[in-house]
Amino acid sequence: MSTATGTRRVTTAKAMAEGIGLEMQRDPNVFVMGEDVGAYGGIFGSTTDLFGEFGADRVIDTPISETGFIGAGIGAAVEGLRPVVELMFVDFYGVCMDQISNHMAKIHYESGGNVKVPMVLMTATGAGYSDAAQHSQSLWGTFAHLPGMKVVVPSNPYDAKGLMISAIQDDNPVLYMFHKGAQGLVWMEKNPRSIGEVPEESYTVPIGKAAVAREGTDVTIVTLSLSVQHSLDVAEELEGEGISVEIVDLRSLVPLDTETVLESVGKTGRVLVVDEDYKSFGLTGEIAAIIAENDPGMLKKPFRRVAMPDVPIPYARPLEYGVLPTRDKIKAAVKDLMA
Amino acid sequence: MSTATGTRRVTTAKAMAEGIGLEMQRDPNVFVMGEDVGAYGGIFGSTTDLFGEFGADRVIDTPISETGFIGAGIGAAVEGLRPVVELMFVDFYGVCMDQISNHMAKIHYESGGNVKVPMVLMTATGAGYSDAAQHSQSLWGTFAHLPGMKVVVPSNPYDAKGLMISAIQDDNPVLYMFHKGAQGLVWMEKNPRSIGEVPEESYTVPIGKAAVAREGTDVTIVTLSLSVQHSLDVAEELEGEGISVEIVDLRSLVPLDTETVLESVGKTGRVLVVDEDYKSFGLTGEIAAIIAENDPGMLKKPFRRVAMPDVPIPYARPLEYGVLPTRDKIKAAVKDLMA
């Protein structure tokens, strides 16, 4: 077990991989499998350096058979191992969704609590670099809708490491959704917030607790993942214009920290949900429901959302940025709420 | 083309099959495929008598290869045929979701509008007869969240036939989700509303238009599918207790008729969403968002939802009815809204 202390600035990708590595050191039952997680280090860097440290026996490249190897992860977990399995892009869920939603997520319940499935399924999400309709989705709303799996969505290096360690230690299946654009990859445009201070030692970030990423009094932005970074940028800009924005970084969708959301909305009375997932029938609606169930009178202004409109994600940059929840759109929506 | 007129009382299943049959008569490009749609007539009766009328060439039993035959449906549609494909239970979506969400739903958009996919994917939904976690889901929220396919969910025989004909005539992929418990099957407990008057001739019910299934002034129930039948029962009971319930039967989720919802809520100021799909991150939230975006002040009382709690669906009857949106739960929620 690592006993090192101190922090350094690392990327989100590196922080994730470090979290996995620390758990692999601690527990011999932890292993990693997925496509190109070995020598390649994960297409989005989520397993950087693990192959070198732990070898091919614990960092396993798989055939392109997502149903096969996610199912194998479930079987291994049922037998007491603790697999960390990567689905390269969340967009590929459709070739293996039965294993995820009918097996990984349901076995514990179906067994009346007698069988545990301590497994992490990590997957890359998000758009912004013209990867088009089949490689750019967020889809966390899809998974959060389905019972039986925890869903975490970190926005920065510190949370990425701490949530990964929590996820591996959790006795439940945890879907860990990271944003390609927040990984801090050298080959992708990045927000400086994708590199941050991260302790060297092991620590956990609790699953099910949102973070107030920034305090403010006028408007609450409820958001997650890369949109937290954008929202923080916008909040800094708007501070100069005299608008005080509070930002709730949900971090977990299942369980959802409704308390933190309601507390913030109670304070500001104005709420904007920023979501890179599709707008309808997803996260943005759920936040609206939580508020309206509690007390619609909390809202001084109509509820607002800046989300991916209900269109497949287009390829060409002007089209893609036409639908993405950009800083400009977030800013305009906040100003509108203050008008 | 049928020129018969007059109505008779038929089951929802029969009405669906009739809709398909009329379109098959009209257009030789229409054909049906799926598991046990032939001699068996569809496990839930959706293709009753079609095999006898049209033969094995137009009513095709497939291997248990949902990715294979749904993909084949897409390919056939792209080449100008109009397949009606059955996915036996919606719960099996996970073995073929890539074809549905990444291909069927996206090809038209990805092609810049140059390729059309005029296909109907029909599938059985719903619980209530102890079929447990993998055969009882509704999941319409999952599909409505994903762009590119229309989603229709009839609640009665008349709409079942008219929406089927509209779906087959539509140039877009349409997901047609019918409730097993609303089919009027002889071997399942049924609400008398699952048998109803249906014209013999061809007619359409527009996709994207909700119906006010019952007018009322005190409370709006927004709902769909079998829950419409339950809600109508409850409304009749509550009439005696002096509570006037309006029921909006959504019928289509994509496109969603927000106007009819807002109009009704504007009138009553009290809203209950009844949904057999999982509660969180789905339909119930979307309705809340639509209202809160429009004007949270429309709500005189906090928003209410009676939905499947976020648990896999249990087997034993007391457990299953413990989570289902039953008449009792609907009634209690309405009374609560009036308290």
Added chain:
Amino acid sequence: MGELDRLAMYQQMVRIRQYESRIMQEYHADKSPAWDIGAGLIPGEMHLAAGQEPAAVGVCAHLKKGDAITAPHRPHHFALAHRVDMNKMTAEIYGRTTGLCKGKGGHMHLFDPENHFSCSGIIAQGLPVACGQAMAFQRKGTDHVAVAVTGEGAANQGAFHESLNLAAVWNLPVIFVIEDNDWAISVPKDASTAGASNADRAAGYGMPGVRVEDNDVEAVYEAAGAAIDRARAGDGPSLIEIHTLRLFGHFEGDAQAYRPELETVNERDPIPQYAAALQELGVLSEDQIASIQADADAEVDAAIEFAKSSPEPAPEDALLHVFA
């Protein structure tokens, strides 16, 4: 194969048959006059494996405690042959708190971690899970094996291909068992399956594939023994396709109007055939037949009694066990 092995296999087949027959009776008992799938002491879909006993019994005869099975929607015969407790299993089918899964799973979702038994209502999806169990056995350095069972219809599902390939590439101790009962609900094998036999498909993965042509428990026993020994020895996966018989409908309530060979079904029943063979061999007497049947009757009756007298869960228990 000794006399005792033969008797034990016969006895196990009779026990399973008695179970399936009694469940059939119980299932229908309180669903009339207006037959309602959701009504009665045993609600929901019910897929019985009568006629397929040789497959389960011939395979499981080689399994020891700690070996795993993933079964499909038609699971009872493999469960019983693999030591799953009959009382707890029955209580689960009756939806009682004493059931294997406290009434949450039901007949298609029986989980017995003690015996590493599970099943699933989604066809072919137990195959990848068995690969993972085998992976765990391999990583732990044991000689345990995992058996993945599926129907011939289900063998046309993508998961079949992915699992066979994965098992072969990783040399996993898995035995893929295909029960070919000629039918997938109403669709006959030749309308759904290209190629003569799934056993032939094994070659494409460099894996031994055997087809057991007749529904004979001893032939299954031989084929399974070789495959299981191979897996235990670290020599990797195998596939066995067993030509068997669906004696009842696909599920209870299935009128089987689509089934031309329905009339001959009883003649093909493997249990009287095996009894006759054992009598011929002088291994089984009429008295033994009667006493084996009587034991089976008593055991099954007791299990049903246990189930019926067990408490039903409370509605609010539905909210438990979502997360550990």
Added chain:
Amino acid sequence: MGELDRLAMYQQMVRIRQYESRIMQEYHADKSPAWDIGAGLIPGEMHLAAGQEPAAVGVCAHLKKGDAITAPHRPHHFALAHRVDMNKMTAEIYGRTTGLCKGKGGHMHLFDPENHFSCSGIIAQGLPVACGQAMAFQRKGTDHVAVAVTGEGAANQGAFHESLNLAAVWNLPVIFVIEDNDWAISVPKDASTAGASNADRAAGYGMPGVRVEDNDVEAVYEAAGAAIDRARAGDGPSLIEIHTLRLFGHFEGDAQAYRPELETVNERDPIPQYAAALQELGVLSEDQIASIQADADAEVDAAIEFAKSSPEPAPEDALLHVFA
């Protein structure tokens, strides 16, 4: 095969190679110094097929107008060999309104209904779609065929199995073409594929399976001709696995550190080899080599020019074309 066929195939290979090489240049041109995948005139992932020309050219030489192809994430060579308009395709890759898909699809989602060409970024999922196109051709009574292309890595995906089985059961006019370039991103074939060759897997579906061992356009031509004739004659599907070569990285930006045989890659380039063979045969002169290259250069330059000078879509156009 006549002289003209050979020259046409050579010419087509050179044309494709020039295309892939120029796209590579263009792709990288404006991504430096801080290399950013989303930046530049051509953003996003870019999978080039240099080295794999023999597969596309040998197969497509037999296709006629109205035949269909579903290609995977690495589609350019099949698109160009199957008459997809180079200008419109290039404009699509540049994300312009004049593109095949008005800029909505991009390099992995090229749709050309006129030529029944499509591709998809989800591996192996074009196979079922090709089956459906073949089904339509069959139902309409034409002799058209559908070609489904996939990599050797993708052949371990469930959709492969379902599609082969479906095509065989329904006797569909489909040709499954597997480009075995030894690698699936960083994973070599032997770490992912059980069995010697995907061609052997065809037997499990009662379907002819052929492996073309060397990356030779004429060998591909022969194998494809037989399979396509068979399909047109109504005799059903076939599978062809072609051992080919990934000359570049998996996608642009791939440093290929995992690749031990990287050094020998250029020696294995099929185009100089074919040129030499044709020169040997006396079919191709140095002058012809130069003029074929010059034509290719000109055509590709013109396509790039067309793309670059075409308008970009307006952001609000993103909301169009969700529904017909």
